[in-house]
Amino acid sequence: MKHLVTTFGIISTLLLAQGCSSTVKSGEAVKSGETSDSVAIKQHEGHLMDKGETPVVASDPHAGHSMHNNMDHGNNSAQAKALFSDRKNIQPNQPVVLGINIQDSKGKAITKFDTFQEKIMHLIVVSDDLQFFDHLHPTYKQNGRFEVTANFPRSGQYTFFADYKPSGQNEQVSVLKKGVPGATPSAPAIDLNTAKTFGDTKVNITFSKPKLKAGEEVHAIFNLKNTSNNQPVTNLQPYLGERGHLVIVKQSSNLTKADYIHAHAMKHDSGGEVHFMTKFPQPGKYKLWGQFNRNGKVVTADFWVNVQ
Structure with a gap:
């Protein structure tokens, strides 16, 4: 735990780095009748x-x-x-x-x-x-x-x-x-399992705090292993310029922008681990989708969490 906190502090200093951007210009009109x-x-x-x-x-x-x-x-x-x-x-x-x-x-x-x-x-x-x-x-x-x-x-x-x-x-x-259009099927029961398999990738999610509480920053850690030998993956490549991306959406009867969170991977490289910093604004259940690039193939790992 002490090692995790130390790593957390070092990495936090890197969070304000901005990427380069380029500009796209207009040249055509929208088609008539639209x-x-x-x-x-x-x-x-x-x-x-x-x-x-x-x-x-x-x-x-x-x-x-x-x-x-x-x-x-x-x-x-x-x-x-x-x-x-x-x-x-x-x-x-x-x-x-x-x-x-x-x-x-x-x-x-x-x-x-x-x-x-x-x-x-x-x-x-x-x-x-x-x-x-x-x-x-x-x-x-x-x-x-x-x-x-x-x-x-x-x-x-x-x-x-x-x-x-x-x-x-x-x-x-x-x-x-x-x-x-059509009859909406019933949603399956929420699965709070923190370890799942997605094709050839086993993913386990852990957090830097034992309980997730609204308004508190937390360190989310995705641990990726090969399904075949249970060893950490070694072929992670950048995905959209980052080591990984994390989308989080709060369960709600009417989804709004306040229910949406997008986190980018932190500058951390430790085998098959990918780290994110995030915060859950309100208590409730949230769905997380972590996305990672394994040698050109995007792995999407989804998990439910309960926030107090």
Whole structure:
């Protein structure tokens, strides 16, 4: 335990290093006839229907830090919003191209973006029961429009956390909603097991504190081993510029930006261990997805935790 605390202190000094960024410029207009709407979900007679609504807008100046939980910080960051550019007839297990428009607070297209974590936009998609997770990277089509191909495995409600960085500004997080028609299946019981196997990788998650408490910083440690011989993995490579990425979402009946946390791996190299610093803002149950690159193959390890 003493060794862990010492390591924790040394690594904490490295958390404010920022990565380089590049700018993408506008050159094309959005196609005529497109409409912009943010989609909320309305359940009616056992089916989920889309309904146009005002988008949920969020901003978060966390660039260069190892963890953020998407809390507003006054006027340090300009407000931006993301809107689905058109309605799509979404069906389970059928790929669909979604358009996303990024606008400023006055409804004008934001046309220039900085690259961060090797991408222009990171789009986290989760089912609202947190059984489904996807980490996508939409393609920028100019004039504030992004496109992405998504696939939804089953009927239900889905939340999108769009993370992007308008040029010269801090990162922004916008929340969008989509529904896939049909009867929503019941979610399985929550599994609080801290050791799981994902293909050829065994993953165990531990924390620097015996109990997780809301508002307290905690050190999350993912230990990765080969399934075949139970030895630490030796072929971890950078994933999106980091040793690993950690997405955390709080269980909630209506997911918002306050339920979303994105942590980057700390500058730590110890065999198959990957370390993160994070904080759970409120008591409750949270789903964690750690993502790691094993020689070109991304391993996504998911765990539930209970926070007091």
